[in-house]
Amino acid sequence: MELLTITDLRVTYGAVTAVRGVELGVASGEVTGVLGANGAGKTSLLMGIMHAVSRTGKLVLDGTDISSSDTRDIVRSGIALCPQDRRLFASMSIEDNLLLGAAQEKPRVARQRLAEVYERTPWLGQRSREPAGRLSGGQQQLVAISRALMSEPRLIMLDEPSSGLSPVAVHEVRELLEGVARSGLTVLLVEQNTSLVQHLCSSVYVLAEGRVVGHDTIANLVASDLLSDAYLG
Numbered sequence: 001m002e003l004l005t006i007t008d009l010r011v012t013y014g015a016v017t018a019v020r021g022v023e024l025g026v027a028s029g030e031v032t033g034v035l036g037a038n039g040a041g042k043t044s045l046l047m048g049i050m051h052a053v054s055r056t057g058k059l060v061l062d063g064t065d066i067s068s069s070d071t072r073d074i075v076r077s078g079i080a081l082c083p084q085d086r087r088l089f090a091s092m093s094i095e096d097n098l099l100l101g102a103a104q105e106k107p108r109v110a111r112q113r114l115a116e117v118y119e120r121t122p123w124l125g126q127r128s129r130e131p132a133g134r135l136s137g138g139q140q141q142l143v144a145i146s147r148a149l150m151s152e153p154r155l156i157m158l159d160e161p162s163s164g165l166s167p168v169a170v171h172e173v174r175e176l177l178e179g180v181a182r183s184g185l186t187v188l189l190v191e192q193n194t195s196l197v198q199h200l201c202s203s204v205y206v207l208a209e210g211r212v213v214g215h216d217t218i219a220n221l222v223a224s225d226l227l228s229d230a231y232l233g
């Protein structure tokens with residue numbers, strides 16, 4: 001079953017068209033991958049889903065048409081985005097950054113979610129008072145993903161979480177996401193590198209020049225020429 005079904009999504013920035021009629025389904029309880037080279041339209045796809053940019057097309061979330069919902073309502077309907085630039089507040093503590101993810105909730109609920117995040121990633125709790133800006137890039141990525149989890153979303157979308165990270169840090173991101181996937185949460189994972197996608201995703205879409213040019217298992221995509229074609233243009 002699909003939690004999110006996207007039909008004919010188009011995203012434009014003035015005269016520039018970044019997403020050209022994308023059809024994509026995010027399976028409930030699974031990690032769906034989107035792979036694409038630089039500028040393929042991956043961030044625009046996610047911003048389009050959030051309705052944070054000008055777009056047309058149809059989006060259905062769990063049977064409800066959210067095509068004309070604004071960003072705030074889309075967040076309320078249970079979609080959380082972990083953006084590529086992470087957008088943490090460097091001088092604020094880890095804990096205060098995390099609490100922003102549950103800003104709509106009553107303090108008691110927010111505390112409960114914080115406890116769950118700390119259970120998942122214990123060092124976050126141990127270092128909760130430290131400013132987020134003091135952490136390494138990989139640690140900051142774990143905070144950013146955890147902050148998105150604080151809203152207890154139905155769908156979490158991640159924009160290139162491995163970008164700029166060392167192999168060790170990518171491994172830590174992978175472990176966190178494996179736990180998230182095991183808990184049954186639905187994930188849309190957008191990546192330029194295949195490494196995380198290979199470990200986490202059953203179904204993978206390939207995006208090139210704003211279009212879906214392939215949709216298959218990662219094993220089949222790696223075996224085909226599709227990925228190298230999409231990356232080399």
Ligand code: ATP
Pocket residue numbers: 013016017018036037038039040041042043044045192
């Ligand atoms: P990256 O891996 O570099 O993040 P991407 O796959 O996420 O790339 P997008 O950032 O969605 O790709 O960009 C898709 C296309 O839209 C590119 O041609 C880009 O130049 C263009 N684009 C993105 N944002 C804007 C904007 N604000 N105004 C105009 N054009 C934009």
